[in-house]
Structure formats: structure tokens, C-alpha cells
Amino acid sequence: MRLFPGVVSTLVVAGLVLAAVSAQADKGVVGENLELRQTLEKRMDAIRADREAYEQIMNDGRDRTILCKTCHGEDGMAVKEGTPNLAGQNPVYIVDQFQRFGDGRRYDFFMAQLAKSFDDEEKIKIALYYASMPNAASGGGKxxxxxxxxxxxxxxxxxxxxxxxxxxxxxxxxxxxxxxxxxxxxxxxxxxxxxxxxxxxxxxxxxxxxxxxxxxxxxxxxxx
CATH class of the missing domain: 1.10.760.10 (Cytochrome c-like domain)
Structure with a gap:
């Protein structure tokens, strides 16, 4: 798999940020820790700024959702009841939830195993892929x-x-x-x-x- 130099450094730094997120953002979500949130946002913005690299990461992200699509659908619109839509979701939030499933702050047996199987680079790619998918009103309810x-x-x-x-x-x-x-x-x-x-x-x-x-x-x- 080919990765562009700028993206490699971006993902390495983002990996360090994710480790800090796990250790420090226990209040609720990444959004509550402004410094960590802004750092991760900048890393993802850097990836988006390199068009060729971004397209490569979209392809990689799609490839890594092979297990995710069983519940969340290929386009991020859930196909299993009780499962959330991921299309258009904030990528920083998706990455944070991966961290929480992986370290036990959020519990679901299947998601915990899946989160532990992905490295930080893969989590970022999956998050950016689903974030790029169009979302629509699901409707329903009372x-x-x-x-x-x-x-x-x-x-x-x-x-x-x-x-x-x-x-x-x-x-x-x-x-x-x-x-x-x-x-x-x-x-x-x-x-x-x-x-x-x-x-x-x-x-x-x-x-x-x-x-x-x-x-x-x-x-x-x-x-x-």
C-alpha cells in the first residue's frame, strides 16, 4: 500500500494524539478537551488538503469497512436495527468512539474486539470515509x-x-x-x-x- 510522506507524518502524530485522548478525555467526549480536539482536527484537515492522498485514504477506508458494513451499511446508513448511521458523522467523534470501545469506557463486545483490531491509522481512514458519505433524514418514530x-x-x-x-x-x-x-x-x-x-x-x-x-x-x- 502506498502512503504519501505528508500523510505518514500526519497519521503518526494523530496516533500520538489518540493515545493522549484515551488517557485524558474521560469527562465525556473528545469535544470537551479543546486542545486535543483542535490538534486532531488539524491532522485530519492536513489529510483532506492533499487531494491525491485523500482519495487514497478514502479507498483504504472503504476497504477496511468490510466488517463494519454488516451493521452500518456500505454507505454508512445502518442496515441492522439498533445500530447507528455513520454517514456524515463527525470524524473526530468516530475516532474517539473507537478509542472508547477499545479501552472499555464504552461497552459492546463486538465493537470492542473490532476497535482493538484496528490501529490508529485505520481508525482515521474509516472515520474519514464514513464522514464523507451523504446523510439523509431517516424518518420514523412517533x-x-x-x-x-x-x-x-x-x-x-x-x-x-x-x-x-x-x-x-x-x-x-x-x-x-x-x-x-x-x-x-x-x-x-x-x-x-x-x-x-x-x-x-x-x-x-x-x-x-x-x-x-x-x-x-x-x-x-x-x-x-
């Missing part, structure tokens, strides 16, 4: 709760996930996410079972009723 969901979203979610649901860099893109997945994640944050460890999100979810969660899920699924 449409009659859309107004309630919009109000809840504007009150509780926009600071990190943006008014359009596309997320600040380092935070999850929610726009277009499958409603059953949103509900599932909110319940895991609320119940604090250990599958999702994020004090901030648990604090938000604890204030939500089941109906609130369904309302949020329906509204989020309608966003593009």
Missing part, C-alpha cells in the same frame, strides 16, 4: 411527538450538537439518526448500566421520561 421533541432538543441538545443536529467537531452528529437507536442510547445514559459512560449525558437523560425520549428521537430522525 411523528405526533415532533413538536415536543423540537422543544426538548432546542432546550437540552443544541449547545453541543448544534441547532441543526450536525454537532460541534468532536461531538456526535445526531441529525438523521435512527429513532430506535436514539431512544436506546438515551435509556443507556439514564440507566447508567456501564455501556455508556458520560456524566453530562446521564445528567440530561435522567430528566427525560420515556415519552420525552421518543419525542426527541422522532425530531432528530427528521433532521437532515
Amino acid at each position: 411523528v405526533e411527538l415532533m413538536g415536543q421533541g423540537k422543544a426538548l432538543f432546542e432546550r437540552s441538545c443544541t449547545e453541543c450538537h448544534g441547532s441543526d443536529g450536525k454537532g460541534q467537531e468532536g461531538y456526535a452528529r445526531l441529525a438523521g439518526q435512527r429513532p430506535e437507536y436514539v431512544t436506546k442510547m438515551l435509556k443507556e445514559f439514564k440507566e447508567r448500566t456501564g455501556r455508556r459512560n458520560n456524566p453530562w449525558m446521564s445528567g440530561v437523560a435522567l430528566k427525560l421520561s420515556d415519552t420525552d425520549m421518543e419525542a426527541l428521537a422522532a425530531y432528530i430522525a427528521s433532521l437532515k
Whole structure:
């Protein structure tokens, strides 16, 4: 496999950043550690700036999603219930979630094994590949709760996930996410079972009723 010199150095430095992310970003997501987030953003921007190298990395990223597509689909639009769409997701967030699955801060047996099988270079390539895929509103959920969901979203979610649901860099893109997945994640944050460890999100979810969660899920699924 051919890698361009600038990309090699970029990925090496990004690998060092990822190690620091695992050690230091335990508050919630990479987005909460500004210095680490900005460093990783710069590394990914450097990759995007080299068109030829970027195209090579897109091809490599697609090749490495052979196991991912079983659940997340070839284009990042999930094909398995309870699995998130990855198309258009913030790449810094994807890389951070790989780190969390790998070190146990987020629990899923299959994802943990998969995360441990990828090196840092592969994680970055996969993240950039899925981030480049077009996203669309998934729709579904309880449409009659859309107004309630919009109000809840504007009150509780926009600071990190943006008014359009596309997320600040380092935070999850929610726009277009499958409603059953949103509900599932909110319940895991609320119940604090250990599958999702994020004090901030648990604090938000604890204030939500089941109906609130369904309302949020329906509204989020309608966003593009």
C-alpha cells in the first residue's frame, strides 16, 4: 500500500494524539478537551488538503469497512436495527468512539474486539470515509411527538450538537439518526448500566421520561 510522506507524518502524530485522548478525555467526549480536539482536527484537515492522498485514504477506508458494513451499511446508513448511521458523522467523534470501545469506557463486545483490531491509522481512514458519505433524514418514530421533541432538543441538545443536529467537531452528529437507536442510547445514559459512560449525558437523560425520549428521537430522525 502506498502512503504519501505528508500523510505518514500526519497519521503518526494523530496516533500520538489518540493515545493522549484515551488517557485524558474521560469527562465525556473528545469535544470537551479543546486542545486535543483542535490538534486532531488539524491532522485530519492536513489529510483532506492533499487531494491525491485523500482519495487514497478514502479507498483504504472503504476497504477496511468490510466488517463494519454488516451493521452500518456500505454507505454508512445502518442496515441492522439498533445500530447507528455513520454517514456524515463527525470524524473526530468516530475516532474517539473507537478509542472508547477499545479501552472499555464504552461497552459492546463486538465493537470492542473490532476497535482493538484496528490501529490508529485505520481508525482515521474509516472515520474519514464514513464522514464523507451523504446523510439523509431517516424518518420514523412517533411523528405526533415532533413538536415536543423540537422543544426538548432546542432546550437540552443544541449547545453541543448544534441547532441543526450536525454537532460541534468532536461531538456526535445526531441529525438523521435512527429513532430506535436514539431512544436506546438515551435509556443507556439514564440507566447508567456501564455501556455508556458520560456524566453530562446521564445528567440530561435522567430528566427525560420515556415519552420525552421518543419525542426527541422522532425530531432528530427528521433532521437532515
